[in-house]
Amino acid sequence: xxxxxxxxxxxxxxxxxxxxxxxxxxxxxNIDKSELAKLAMSFGGGVGHMREVCGAVSGAAIIxxxxxxxxxxxxxxxxxxxxxxxxxxxxxxxxxSIICRELLGLTNPDISAPPEPRTxxxxxxxxxxxxxGLAAEILDNYITKNDKF
Numbered sequence: 001x002x003x004x005x006x007x008x009x010x011x012x013x014x015x016x017x018x019x020x021x022x023x024x025x026x027x028x029x030n031i032d033k034s035e036l037a038k039l040a041m042s043f044g045g046g047v048g049h050m051r052e053v054c055g056a057v058s059g060a061a062i063i064x065x066x067x068x069x070x071x072x073x074x075x076x077x078x079x080x081x082x083x084x085x086x087x088x089x090x091x092x093x094x095x096x097s098i099i100c101r102e103l104l105g106l107t108n109p110d111i112s113a114p115p116e117p118r119t120x121x122x123x124x125x126x127x128x129x130x131x132x133g134l135a136a137e138i139l140d141n142y143i144t145k146n147d148k149f
Contacts, residue, residue, distance in 0.1 A: 004136045017044050029067060
């Protein structure tokens with residue numbers, strides 16, 4: 001199964017967009033799957049359901065940090081930010097934005113409303129499964145191109 005398919009499968013199981021992308025790469029990072037899901041959870045729905053940066057893009061950024069990041073203050077920030085921007089910009093080129101509310105066509109989203117139940121109708125009206133798959137595919141291609149694994 002491709003990482004794109006895995007991310008879409010995780011999303012279909014009920015994980016949010018950020019979790020789904022991050023979990024599709026869990027085998028490449030030195031963090032327990034349960035902890036990775038917790039780490040990524042807050043970024044779903046455009047960061048806490050506020051409809052800001054797409055959770056799928058945030059999930060990709062989390063993985064980039066776990067693979068390429070470091071824990072030394074100030075070390076390699078510009079190079080790392082370039083990685084994140086490369087992945088985010090490719091997503092933006094494909095989708096027109098990295099902002100959740102724009103991707104969903106929401107002009108005035110009700111961020112206080114609870115997330116909708118995952119039903120067939122939900123999946124038919126939302127582009128989220130495809131966005132999750134796209135983010136995973138872009139990230140997978142980036143990692144492969146840069147010979148990290």
